[in-house]
Amino acid sequence: MIVRPVVEKYAEEVSSPAPSWLAALVADTEAETDLPAMMVGSLEGEFLAAVVFALRPRRILEIGTFTGYSALCMARAMPEGCELHTCELNPLHVSIARKHFAASPWAESIHLWEGPALTSIGDLPGPFDLVFVDADKPGYIDYYEAVLPKLSPHGLLLADNVLQFGGVANERDQQPDTVAMRAFNAHVAADPRVRQSVLTVREGVSVIRRVG
């Protein structure tokens, strides 16, 4: 947690709860995967839904599906006709996500691309009105560079886990993911093509938009 645990818990309690139908996906994720904590959770899931609600995107790209939690949080707020493309490498994660996408009301609107995300991004034409980056941390700069030209002029790019529970601000923390996130944050901060706002939501979420 970045904020004090008691405050994080309070924020979760007074934020709208996750829809009850997500419980089956959470149960499968906890039973079948090693790291169920990779799901964005109810607080950030509701934040993503609010962004989709306000932005009214035509096309969304997610990098890092896992078992589909964040994709379904975004899907439930999509306007009519919106399509969501999501990229995942791990076959177990793909199979769980496919099962829950198929059972959802958005089965026709969600397109899951199996394989390395950079390859899938290369195959997918833009523009995207919303991009959510939540895959391997050392890949973030490459994902950013690959998707920025495909971000629509009024689109948003959200990058998850950018503060690594605050570790980025502690130079003694040299864990690979923390080092990667420090490099990503500095890369975006120095990029004159964009403006970014780094929010202390959960592990840190950057809100990035193009300028000019």
Ligand SMILES: C[S@@+](CC[C@H](N)C(=O)[O-])C[C@H]1O[C@@H](n2cnc3c(N)ncnc32)[C@H](O)[C@@H]1O
């Ligand atoms: C933090 S999890 C995503 C969590 C998801 N957004 C959610 O809320 O449930 C990161 C995912 O990225 C996937 N991943 C890692 N490297 C990848 C790559 N090169 N291409 C595509 N997916 C990748 C992992 O297998 C993992 O499922």
